[in-house]
Amino acid sequence: MTAYNILAISGNDIFSGGGLYADLNTYTINGLRGFVAVTCLTAVTNQGFEVFATNDQVFKNQLNSLKTVDFSGIKLGLLPNLAVATLALDFVKKNQDIPVVLDPVLVCKENHDIEVSVLRDELLKFFPYVTIITPNLTEAELLTEKSIKTLDDLKEAAKILHNLGAKTVVVKGGERLDSDQALDVFYDGEKFEVLSYPLLKENNVGAGCTFASAIASQLVLGAPVFQAVKAAKNFVYQAILHSDQYGVNQHYAED
Structure with a gap:
């Protein structure tokens, strides 16, 4: 059986629900x-909830340490400042032949806003070099500079992001569009697909990180992009459905 190497460029969540913990568990x-x-x-x-960026040189050294690893995919999560984002972009440019998933984190569930104005422009630079981006509704509003109130707005945002x-693109609508359903919109420049699952409001910290890393995992395993998104959507739903208050998935833990 082939052993695939996959990289998460992501942050540490002190509560261990999201960030690199969600990524590595999903992998x-x-x-x-x-x-x-x-x-x-x-x-x-x-x-409050604070984010402390990794020292620029330390982060650069991390990436340099991995330059000889044969990666089959990359997932990008929280890039807390311009320096880290620039180094990550340089790394991605050197790995354009493998699937890359960008989760453009500009806001966290803990309501901490990452530096938005400068970082927004930097994240746009990643777009041509990644396979898919997975913003939530608020991040899509920040990236497109448009308000999103309806499903049609969500589709329009996905189209704008593609044009950028x-x-x-898959834009995660969450509960703001429907109180009973978690609605996401997928767009590949040709067609829209709406993905809908019953909304689960408990134990959902790290859902966005898990979704992006699940897409990356499926792409590495050979799934077409839309099939990877569908599988990731189901994966996240099942993970939340069977999780406890700390995000530990009881279903997978028992397997």
Whole structure:
């Protein structure tokens, strides 16, 4: 059996629900060998939920350490500042022949806003070099500079993001469009697909990270892009459905 190496360029979630923890768990469940380059640490302080970017040189050294690893895919998560984002982009440009999934994190569930104005422009530079981007509704609003209130708005946002250079887009609508359904819109420049699952409001921290890393995993395993998105959507739904308050998936833990 082929052992595939897959990289997560993502941050540390102090609560271990999202970020690199979600990525590595997802890779393992999919039978892949996961690696990680850590972009930041997080902590809850008197200032609230804070993000501490990895030192530029340390992050560069991490990526240089991995340059001889034969990766079959990459998932990009939280890039906390311009310096880290620039180094990550350089790395991606050197690996354009493999699937790359960009989760353009501009806001966190903990309501911490990452530096938006500069980082938004930097994230747009990734679009031509990645296979698919997976913004949530708020991130799609920030990237497109458009308000999203309806399913048609969600489709229009996906189209704008494609026109900005993204080859394929899935915009996660979440609960803001439908109180009972988690609606996502997929767009590849030719057709729209709406994916809908019953909305699960409990234990969903890390859902976006897991979704993106599940897509990356499926792409590495050879799935076409839309099939990878569909499989990832189901994967996240099942993971939340069977999880406890700490995000531990009881279904997979018992297998």
